[in-house]
Amino acid sequence: MDILQTGQGELIGWHDPDEHRAWVAAHKSRALEDKRTTLREAIARYVPDGAIIACGGFGHIRVSMAAIYEIIRQHKRDLTFCGKTAVHDSDVLIAAGAVCRIEVAYAFGHELRGLSPASRRAVESGRCQVVAEISNAGYQWRFLAAAMGLPFIPTRVMLGTDTLAHSSAKVIEDPFSGKPIALLPACYPDVVLMHVHRCDKYGNCQVDGIAVEDFELARAARRLIITTEEIVDEEMIRSQPWRTLIPYYLVDAVIEAPYGAHPTLMPDRYYFDEDHIGEWLRLSKTDEGAAEYFERYVYSVEDFAEYLELIGGEERLEYLRQVEHLEAPLRAPWLEEKK
Amino acid sequence: MDILQTGQGELIGWHDPDEHRAWVAAHKSRALEDKRTTLREAIARYVPDGAIIACGGFGHIRVSMAAIYEIIRQHKRDLTFCGKTAVHDSDVLIAAGAVCRIEVAYAFGHELRGLSPASRRAVESGRCQVVAEISNAGYQWRFLAAAMGLPFIPTRVMLGTDTLAHSSAKVIEDPFSGKPIALLPACYPDVVLMHVHRCDKYGNCQVDGIAVEDFELARAARRLIITTEEIVDEEMIRSQPWRTLIPYYLVDAVIEAPYGAHPTLMPDRYYFDEDHIGEWLRLSKTDEGAAEYFERYVYSVEDFAEYLELIGGEERLEYLRQVEHLEAPLRAPWLEEKK
Amino acid sequence: MNEDYTPTELLAYVAAGLLEDGKSVFVGTGLPMIAAMLAQRTHAPNLLIIFEAGGIGPQVPVLPISVGDSRTFYRAVAASSMHEVMSAGQAGYVDYGFLGAAQIDPYGNLNTTVIGEWDHPLVRLPGSGGANDIGSFCWRTIIVMRQDKRRFVEHLDFLTTPGYLDGPGARERAGLPAGSGPYRVITQLGLYDFDEDSKRMRLLATHPGVTVDDICANSAFELIIPDQVGTTEPPSPQVRRILREIDPTGMVIGK
């Protein structure tokens, strides 16, 4: 095999396909079982220190914040993060000291809101290490390779750039066209946290709106923890089985967590809580501020329900529902500053 | 590039990715346009003699028979067929003399009903040539490669077999695991015929039930002709955009053709017409019988609506609807023979 | 007594007995479907049935005619795509797979493509379909076929679907998933497995009334015949009643 180029980024989450098949056969149950549990139990059981983790959704869209807060609450350490399209998820996990290594497609930024003070500080000071670069499509396709049980997927992006040079991809000559082509190694995260609109107690999941890369990521995951706006009867799944994005045998734990994506956006349910994200961005400008945030919103609360009371309870959540449905105007600290 | 093995099957439907990109840029409209037309017009325009064609669905499930009959009616010749999971579709096209070359994953059989007399006869006599072998998953992934704009997709099936030796795949050493792996070349059919439950006049399509490989095939197609049970208002598409299997810019022609899959099965609408399929299997035991079938059901009728009258009209279609919904028992000639 | 069972009922019963509860199986139409449904209604209620066209975990109401039939995703947990189920198989999620064949060789390799030469076929068969895929990636494939000297052959006319290729380690050397391969062969005469050392077919049990001589007389290659050969258990009246419930029209079982 002539290899034209080998990216120098660290190869995280890759397994020989045969090794992964053996793992699947031994660890993933094909039986229809009631998988309902608590977040405390699920995170304690499936997220060991040092694990490689990834989040469903899109960084601040449909992110399982309930699971992320529980990881922080349990003081998980030395996690490696798949920064596929990382926004709020990676920022708080890095700031809390849970994540100390990250492969980056997108991270350290909050799109229109600006850069992330806390995680940038962690990276620039060396507390969090960037182990490899990649692009959004590139990461997405690393998960596709894993979902297909393949060692790699080819792509025509990243070629000729430092992004590729610092990735874990290799470049070969395509034996069909004779042109150089990049091969993206599969990525199987140890644990994936994913928030969905509804699922049954077995873990058969439906999502409204864009799937982003959750189809592939759910199938790439070794352990898949599902938080859901609601647990529905099996009947709802079986009456429209073509709506199932994730079948139960991919899922290890199911936790009912209404508003579990707050302060991120849940399509057709609730919009970004810009006041809360704004509070985070303001406090996280210093380590002390970030610590204050975690003390208030994570360590001092028993569980996610208590957190929801703290951020404004029913009234706040109703407002976010209205903004999502275009029934109330958006308020945002960063928007105020532009005026 | 060390190539461990090169399949000796003919490589059909492959294009250099750059050549395909240029074709897309020049020929696929990204504008939202009314694409409604007649089958006569669509087939005349998009199916030249000699084209490589493929059908959506699954051989005798959700097959655009209305489009297939029109191809036969217009005496198209020298077509090459992608026998991805070919059942009734390939059988009638080969018997009618429209298709004279086929790449085979599955063909010449009618599952439980037995083998296909007409197309077997054509292959065994040399009138139809098998140009390559492949597996169902292999073909599916050839379309995935095309849908992704890639020259190939790797797979771990077919290795070590004559199926691979007579395919268009190549085997290389995977640079990540060091193990042999098969590379399946992309396949871009010149024309794909697909029958869907509903679409709008622009070609945004929804399908109920299994997608089979239509997601990938629609994206691999150079020209995509959609027949649909009904043309719905754009509103129905836009109110649940996550139900769209095929966005309009992939589609070249939209034809409303209720019952357009008859005598094949349309999920949630109508079941196989076993009497009609049985008539075909009986008649097609001889060339004369097959000719009689085409004369009666294709050449003597003006269009698909007239055909539907001929096969039993509203009463017959209502019965098929009832069988699909488990409201009437299945009758089938081949079932009678087992008794 | 039980002696009025049909050969097909026996095959279905023996096949069903091979499937474990809580595992997954790739099912085709006909006998495999019957066997999987029988297993679900007896010892393996939590058997996950998957169809290659995309149906996952259906509650099959009546026997489907095709693996893409709407009955294959009736009240299913998912009505997905070939990409989804084939990927799941490739990634190791599918335990069992059923295969049929026109020819089998001592290593469990199968031919469903052609009798005669490939470019000048005597009989053209349907080709791989999903067989090569199932034979490549399922952990344990179960082959159900008729046995005679034209079908149990030393050399296949065409190797459509991989068994153990030419012996121990050959699958892995070819790049096929490690640790997978043919598990059992069921014919109208008996039940076979594969010898661990040689990967050649070995008689495990004869069906009631079948002798080892019958077995050997109906194979063109030498079967491994161990000293101890069992006899398969025929289906009980209760099993036969369930089979009639599953296939009331006799579509597969016959009347």
Add this chain to the structure above:
Amino acid sequence: MNEDYTPTELLAYVAAGLLEDGKSVFVGTGLPMIAAMLAQRTHAPNLLIIFEAGGIGPQVPVLPISVGDSRTFYRAVAASSMHEVMSAGQAGYVDYGFLGAAQIDPYGNLNTTVIGEWDHPLVRLPGSGGANDIGSFCWRTIIVMRQDKRRFVEHLDFLTTPGYLDGPGARERAGLPAGSGPYRVITQLGLYDFDEDSKRMRLLATHPGVTVDDICANSAFELIIPDQVGTTEPPSPQVRRILREIDPTGMVIGK
């Protein structure tokens, strides 16, 4: 007169003018979104807007904050996946793409990863995100960024997203899609394209009130300055009114 337009309004207007009707564009949040919506409401009503997280052809009701925001698939023709839209791009279906950058070099290569050394960053930026993908596969990429000597540099600290790499033919030699690449650069000072022969950046037009000296003084690399340099047309009051309709809260345009 028109002189009370803001710099952002001008950028949006110039960017919108580059988009053709009946074509497709990969859109990010902020200015690209505004430009695409302005184009749709003026000369390009049939412009197909695509978002990298899966939104295709939405009827955007209010400005989205994120490219995965539910506004990006509001009344869309499809709410799909990243796999779908990135594949469509790779296969040649996406005409235009918008990119921003912290640094650009003469060949239109972009840096959004790091200022300083990669393993000892002075400033860590978000990385590629979808930028490398867009820059690799869109037929024509439009770069919108601030121009000064720290941003227009001879050598990037990190080449995140490919422009023309090191000159003519370099994209193709690297294996990138043929015939694609940077199309225009828009800054607060002017509008640029790339010279056909050298693939280096060339001044096309200055914004009203900006001189060629201003242009050159704000680039650390030598720009190609042709004999004839145009002046961009400022947005009309009508255009500005539409921009205010699109962004009533001033999220992007400012107040």
